[in-house]
Amino acid sequence: MNFWAVFKVAARALARNKMRSALTTLGIIIGTSAVIALVSIGQGAQFMVQGQINSFGSNLLFVMPNNTFQAGANINSGGGNSLTVEDVQAMEGELHGIGGASPMVNANTQGVYGNQNWFLRIQGTNEKFTRIRSWPTIRGSFFTDADVFSSARVIVLGKTVADKLFPGEDPVGKTMRVGKLQFKVVGVLKAKGSTFGNDQDDIAVVPYTTVQKKLQQRTILSIGQAMVSATSERGAALAETQIAELLRQRHRIPEGEPDDFRIQNMSDVAAASGQVLRIMTLLLAGIAGISLMVGGIGIMNIMLVSVTERTREIGIRMAVGARPSYIRLQFLTESVVLSLTGGIAGMLIGGAAAAAFAWYFEWPSLVSTLAVTLAFSFSTAIGVFFGYYPAHKAAALDPIEALRYE
Amino acid sequence: MSAENNGAVIRIERVSKIYQTGDITVHALRALSMSVRHGEFVAIMGPSGSGKSTLMNIIGCLDRPTKGRYFLEGVDVSTMGRAALADTRNKRVGFVFQSFNLVPRTSAVENVELPLLYAGVGGVERQRRARAALAEVGLSDRERNMPNQLSGGQQQRVALARALVNNPSIILADEPTGALDTRTSIEVMGIFQRLNTERGLTVIVVTHEPDVARYAGRIVHFRDGRISSDELVTDRSIASEVLRTLPAVTSERDEEE
Secondary structure (H helix, E strand, C coil), X not given: CCHHHHHHHHHHHHHHCHXXXXXXXXXXXXXXXXXXXXXXXXXXXXXXXXXXXXXXXXXXXXXXECCCEECCEECCCCCCCCCCHHHHHHHHHHCCCEEEEEEEEEEEEEEEEXXXXXXXXXXXXXXXXXXHCCCCEEEECCCCHHHHHCCCCXXXXXXXXXXXXXXXXXXXXXXXXXXXXXXXXXXXXXXXXXXXXXXXXXXXXXXXXXXXXXXXXXCCCCCCEEXXXXXXXXXXXXXXXXXXXXXXXXXXXXXXXXXXXXXEEHHHHHHHHHHHHHXXXXXXXXXXXXXXXXXXXXXXXXHHXXXXXXXXXXXXXXXXXXXXXXXXXXXXXXHHHHHHHHHHHHHHHHHHHHHHHHHHCCCCCCXXXXXXXXXXXXXXXXXXXXXXXXXXXXXXXXXXXXXXXX | CCCCHHHEEEEEEEEEEEEEECCEEEEEEEEEEEEEECCCEEEEECCCCCCHHHHHHHHCCCCCCCEEEXXXXXXXXXXXXXHXXXXXXXXXXXXXXXXXXXXXXXXXXXXHHHHHHHHCCCHHHHHHHHHHHHHHCCCHHHCCXXXXXCCHHHHHHHHHHHHHCCCCXXXXXXXXXCCCCHHHHHHHHHHHHHHHHHCCCEEEEECCCHHHHCCCCEEEEEECXXXXXXXXXXXXXXXXXXXXXXCCCCCHHHHHC
């Protein structure tokens, strides 16, 4: 028996009940497209988050104060933040694995130039910002250590801010209003791109001293957190332990006492979020897999009906010399054709859905080959698995009984 | 075709068939022996329950005897497995049934191709031989028709073409005229007679109509699982002659409408 002949007989049998075949296939189409779409979307999200974290700098570490209280009293005298500018300077001065460290003080206020205005998300840092974030300026230059020392009213704009406040103009050298004060624009940062609705270029950078003294006008010069870059991505873990050691020493924390600071390692964040997204993807694929399973049961159901309906035909075929194994192959082929047709259609629909989703959220379309091979082999396997019992039932028929069947 | 085995296509030696349903034991065949020579045209008659259907199933390799041996062209088929029996049916037996048993929604020529399909004959050769078989039963102009577009007589002729397309050793017909009117019955019996005399095909027909049995050359009567009589037909009916005596008004065209 050549396969083509078997296939032709199967295709004709399915074509006889077009509506029924289509509905049965629909179950597999829905299952397969759901698996492919969800896995692709999940992988796309994973890729995107990973990319976003990488563009943020996976060698980045954030050190945050973690004020601890003991017996109702703050350990640190003065009751202020436990993290100081001196701590940050010590990190850079004493530790080898560190490329740069800067205090971070944030402020939000309105920016105005001419008749344009824009809400500014201001980051106060020192002059090492460009090195720490690997984020150069494209126009003008970044502010200097002298600007930091003198709390100069200078500002470096992110691409988005520059575009909003200075449409069609070069902002470098212009003076703009930040809150109630006049600031001089000294540079524009290179565009990093917007992802996940989170525009990294919607930023303005000024010396942290300026934020403290001019924008916040606080008397205690505390810093919110410190931004540190390890010399390499792989050095981030080492830098983390070095920083912890140094800070414990500087803060005179006795052995066994908890840290009064927290260190967030961006590569850990990347790994953790990657893990979460992987689990999410698997979960979604699992749910979609269940619908594929239900589709398979639909195939089994319809094949059982088909075997019963065609009992007499099976008897005739056996009488003229079809071996039981051929009858089995015949019905297996029918169920595999059903499931594979559904698999291919589902692959196209699922792929299209994933592509549309990727296009809408502006991330690279990742119709993963893994999902495609999985869905393809899975739908074939479902055809064989759920088709086997009905096919076996057909093959086991007694030709005499089958011929007598009404 | 076999020349060995003393010219016997079918040799049945003390075959019994016992059905067990619950507490009841039915002896459908009781130590039956008979043989059919190559080129014979045998009619098997008997009341229902006489065991003739059981014998047909065994001769047609659809069933196996409980006891005894059955040689088809000298080969013992009484102990074969299901696959080997299927192959034997395919190559050595052609079936014609009372209810035609064509595969529905499948054209005449494709129905005739079926045995060749299972014999592994290639597509082009298959079509050629199926067409030749249809031509032999006079249905060349109906190759593409579906069974439900054919009259009863035409359907039975398609079944006949299917039975003979793979050059079987025997053609087994179970009440082949049971669903046909008189004239069509005679026409079908005429085709059997022609195949028997012109091609030397061995034909076995089961019938309960004495008129139909008279087209055969030998009539075997059954009763209670045994042969009650086995005799040659002396005043054999010849279909072509009988047809000439019938009024020419009836035709298959009436039947189709």
